[in-house]
Amino acid sequence: MRLLLVQPNLSEGIGFHLAASPEPLHLEMIAATVPEHEVRILDMRLDRDLESALTSFQPQMVAITTLTPEVYTAQNVLQQVKEFSSEIFTVVGGHHATLLPQDFFLPQVDAVAIGEGEIMFQELVRAVADRRGLEGVPNLVWQGGDGAFIRNHRAEGRIDLGRLPMPRRDLTESYRNEYFFLFDKPDTSVATSRGCPFRCNFCSVHEFYRGATNQMPPQRVLAEISTVSTDHITFVDDNFLVNHDRENTIADMIKAEGIRKRYSMECRTDSIVRHPELVTKWVDVGLYAVLLGLEGGSDKILKSVKKSANVDTNNRAIKILQDHGVIIWGAFLVDPDWTADDFERLRDYVHEKKITHTQFTILTPLPGTQLYRDRYHELLTRDYSCFDTLHAVLPTRLPREEFYRHFANLYHQSDIGPYYDLVQAGKMTIQNCKQGKAMLDAAADWERYTEKDPILGGRSSCR
Numbered sequence: 001m002r003l004l005l006v007q008p009n010l011s012e013g014i015g016f017h018l019a020a021s022p023e024p025l026h027l028e029m030i031a032a033t034v035p036e037h038e039v040r041i042l043d044m045r046l047d048r049d050l051e052s053a054l055t056s057f058q059p060q061m062v063a064i065t066t067l068t069p070e071v072y073t074a075q076n077v078l079q080q081v082k083e084f085s086s087e088i089f090t091v092v093g094g095h096h097a098t099l100l101p102q103d104f105f106l107p108q109v110d111a112v113a114i115g116e117g118e119i120m121f122q123e124l125v126r127a128v129a130d131r132r133g134l135e136g137v138p139n140l141v142w143q144g145g146d147g148a149f150i151r152n153h154r155a156e157g158r159i160d161l162g163r164l165p166m167p168r169r170d171l172t173e174s175y176r177n178e179y180f181f182l183f184d185k186p187d188t189s190v191a192t193s194r195g196c197p198f199r200c201n202f203c204s205v206h207e208f209y210r211g212a213t214n215q216m217p218p219q220r221v222l223a224e225i226s227t228v229s230t231d232h233i234t235f236v237d238d239n240f241l242v243n244h245d246r247e248n249t250i251a252d253m254i255k256a257e258g259i260r261k262r263y264s265m266e267c268r269t270d271s272i273v274r275h276p277e278l279v280t281k282w283v284d285v286g287l288y289a290v291l292l293g294l295e296g297g298s299d300k301i302l303k304s305v306k307k308s309a310n311v312d313t314n315n316r317a318i319k320i321l322q323d324h325g326v327i328i329w330g331a332f333l334v335d336p337d338w339t340a341d342d343f344e345r346l347r348d349y350v351h352e353k354k355i356t357h358t359q360f361t362i363l364t365p366l367p368g369t370q371l372y373r374d375r376y377h378e379l380l381t382r383d384y385s386c387f388d389t390l391h392a393v394l395p396t397r398l399p400r401e402e403f404y405r406h407f408a409n410l411y412h413q414s415d416i417g418p419y420y421d422l423v424q425a426g427k428m429t430i431q432n433c434k435q436g437k438a439m440l441d442a443a444a445d446w447e448r449y450t451e452k453d454p455i456l457g458g459r460s461s462c463r
């Protein structure tokens with residue numbers, strides 16, 4: 001069969017595409033499970049010509065992935081696919097499709113994939129290729145003859161990550177030079193674990209994995225790193241360094257193999273404080289940046305989102321990383337309920353801690369989270385394009401223009417000296433520095449946020 005896997009585009013207005021546009025690892029991973037079929041990946045962030053892809057490749061199946069802000073784009077792509085040929089089998093998967101599959105109970109959708117894709121995708125492709133019924137495919141919701149959607153059984157048990165085939169990075173090779181994570185371009189994403197043992201109320205990760213966690217054994221991680229062509233790797237695990245024995249072994253193996261690369265990773269502050277020696281070890285093998293979920297400068301917000309961490313631990317982690325010369329990409333949450341003083345306090349904290357790379361996001365009840373269930377009745381909109389964590393979908397205490405002025409101002413960098421210090425220290429190139437500055441300038445322009453605001457941009461209606 002010919003299978004076209006699609007990464008939807010979402011690069012209009014202010015958005016995360018300014019800060020990161022990594023490879024569609026999810027598609028490369030499901031592609032790897034069907035080696036007997038002809039597969040192509042169309043990354044519509046970089047190539048929007050769906051029509052040409054359909055005409056030249058003539059796929060029999062089109063599969064698309066989706067996060068919450070991408071829902072309408074994914075729906076439209078599948079609509080275009082069916083208009084091109086109603087014979088093409090269409091399937092959608094990913095976080096939003098898993099957490100709210102009913103958003104895809106549409107005529108142009110033949111099936112919705114729930115949860116991790118590897119096992120179910122293989123079985124789905126087999127069933128479609130053999131023109132068998134879809135009843136036996138686990139984790140699938142599919143459209144029956146009468147248009148109603150039928151839910152199959154959900155498979156229990158975990159995927160053996162040690163036996164996963166290597167992601168099909170060859171399918172995105174032509175896009176590789178465009179993939180980046182913050183200042184690192186080109187970049188390769190590597191995922192070495194799934195799920196999270198914590199229960200932050202704004203996060204859908206533990207909901208998606210239904211509370212389970214799963215780790216890839218060190219040998220398999222090393223085998224994958226050995227295949228990577230770029231100088232820089234981002235570990236996209238939610239909490240790297242949380243499984244310290246495993247991560248200790250991985251660092252040892254990287255060193256023993258003499259692999260020289262630069263690594264970025266996402267960590268919890270308590271993991272760093274518990275095992276500072278692991279930071280030392282990883283710095284020795286190439287760790288240079290950490291995305292740190294700091295969330296706030298006060299315990300109030302950490303407690304309210306059930307982060308199971310406190311500011312004291314955060315401060316100790318910041319010190320450990322800075323003592324090791326590791327760049328901190330600090331992720332902070334802004335509550336729509338904030339006053340001007342709250343914004344001021346966060347700005348002061350970031351300044352005091354000398355955090356050069358920042359990510360500020362607005363507390364957003366994402367579908368599937370506890371926060372969504374708790375605050376559903378307060379939502380100002382159900383328009384998913386506003387659920388990108390850069391727009392307030394809950395009421396703000398401040399007038400909304402003022403709220404965005406303060407929010408955008410968090411990104412305003414009057415002093416770019418620290419970036420030049422990083423260039424001097426060889427941790428960033430001038431090119432990356434310029435790209436970062438352009439991104440910050442865009443993020444600091446408050447009027448850009450109003451366009452997609454539920455109230456100011458007129459997006460309060462339910463879709």
Ligand code: B12
Nearest residue numbers: 020026063065067068069093094095113116117191203204
């Ligand atoms: C890397 C990452 C990003 C990257 C790239 C995202 C991307 N589209 O590739 C960047 C930085 C750009 C990003 C941006 C955002 N992200 Co993000 N991101 C992640 C992160 C940390 C890892 C994703 C990853 O690569 N995982 C590894 C791959 C292999 O797993 P996977 O993507 O889940 O894919 C598996 C299954 O989902 C499934 N699958 C996926 N697609 C398909 C399709 C088919 C057909 C099938 C069969 C199966 C299938 O099979 C795959 C293999 O098992 C996750 C957290 C997490 N643990 O997942 C958050 C996460 C996905 N992001 C999230 C959010 C909220 C966002 C943002 C909205 C805002 C923000 N604050 O980050 C933006 C939105 C961007 C957009 N375009 O819409 C949420 C998603 C919530 C939701 N309901 O959609 C997550 C879960 C984090 C969280 N805390 O809740 N993100």
Ligand code: SF4
Nearest residue numbers: 196198199200203238
């Ligand atoms: S925010 Fe991070 S620590 Fe909290 S539940 Fe999500 S992945 Fe786990």
